[in-house]
Amino acid sequence: MTTFTLNCERKNKHSAIRETLEKVLKADQRFRNPYIPAKQNPIDRRNTKIVTQIIDSLGWLGKDEIGNDANLALFLVIQHTDKLSTMEKYLAKIKVAAKINKADKRQVAYLTDRVELINGRKQIYGTQLTFDKNGNAFIDNVIDPGKVNERRKKMGMEAIEEYLKVVDSDSKR
Numbered sequence: 001m002t003t004f005t006l007n008c009e010r011k012n013k014h015s016a017i018r019e020t021l022e023k024v025l026k027a028d029q030r031f032r033n034p035y036i037p038a039k040q041n042p043i044d045r046r047n048t049k050i051v052t053q054i055i056d057s058l059g060w061l062g063k064d065e066i067g068n069d070a071n072l073a074l075f076l077v078i079q080h081t082d083k084l085s086t087m088e089k090y091l092a093k094i095k096v097a098a099k100i101n102k103a104d105k106r107q108v109a110y111l112t113d114r115v116e117l118i119n120g121r122k123q124i125y126g127t128q129l130t131f132d133k134n135g136n137a138f139i140d141n142v143i144d145p146g147k148v149n150e151r152r153k154k155m156g157m158e159a160i161e162e163y164l165k166v167v168d169s170d171s172k173r
Contacts (some may be wrong), residue, residue, distance in 0.1 A: 014066050017054060021070035024050055028076050044080050051077040052086065060093055062102030075107040079114060087115050109155040117141060125152055126160045129167060136166040 024047045031040035052073055054061070063071045078090040091111050097103035113123035126139040126148045139160060142148050149159045157163070 010128060014058075014061060015046070017058070017061065018066040018070040020050065021054070021066060021073040024077060025069050025073035028073065032080075041082065044077070044082065047073075047077045048081045048083070048086060048149060055090060055093060060097035060102050062100075065102075069104070075103065075111070079107075079111055084115070084118050087118070091115055093167070105155040106157050109152070109157060122150075123156065125155060126163070127157075137164055139164070 028047055029044045030043060033106060055074065060069065060074060075094065078087060078094070081087060089110075094103045094108055094111060098105045100106045109125035110127045113125050113127040116123050117128055122141045122143040123139075124143055124147075126142045128139070128141075129137045130140055131137055152158070152163075158166075
């Protein structure tokens with residue numbers, strides 16, 4: 001009985017934040033596919049302000065506290081921000097959150113690779129795609145490509161070959 005009461009109190013404690021972040025998630029995806037920068041970029045800047053305020057005041061909230069969609073919003077907004085300094089600041093925070101199961105290790109991999117590429121370095125996990133003129137996905141700029149699947153496995157990710165198959169099948173729908 002006590003466990004149930006505590007879980008309900010925790011969920012109720014963050015219900016307004018969960019609702020806000022669920023709206024942020026919808027806005028984050030609004031003009032992303034197809035990507036319309038003139039419409040999406042102002043939304044991304046507004047979402048970044050909301051999400052960074054939440055993380056700065058409460059820390060990286062886990063799925064058990066705010067639900068899957070709201071937790072996903074935290075990651076996606078940081079992943080989509082246009083400020084490298086914001087990505088780097090919150091990359092450190094999501095790494096800590098992943099160690100205590102408040103964030104997904106796969107999200108750490110995606111954000112890490114994005115930061116590495118923006119900084120002119122090679123990606124570690126091979127999450128950031130490039131498309132050829134025929135729309136086929138490929139991954140380049142990877143550190144030690146022969147060991148990328150080992151690194152991906154440690155982050156709970158499928159082999160890079162499987163990842164590319166899924167991406168290619170999704171892009172041809």
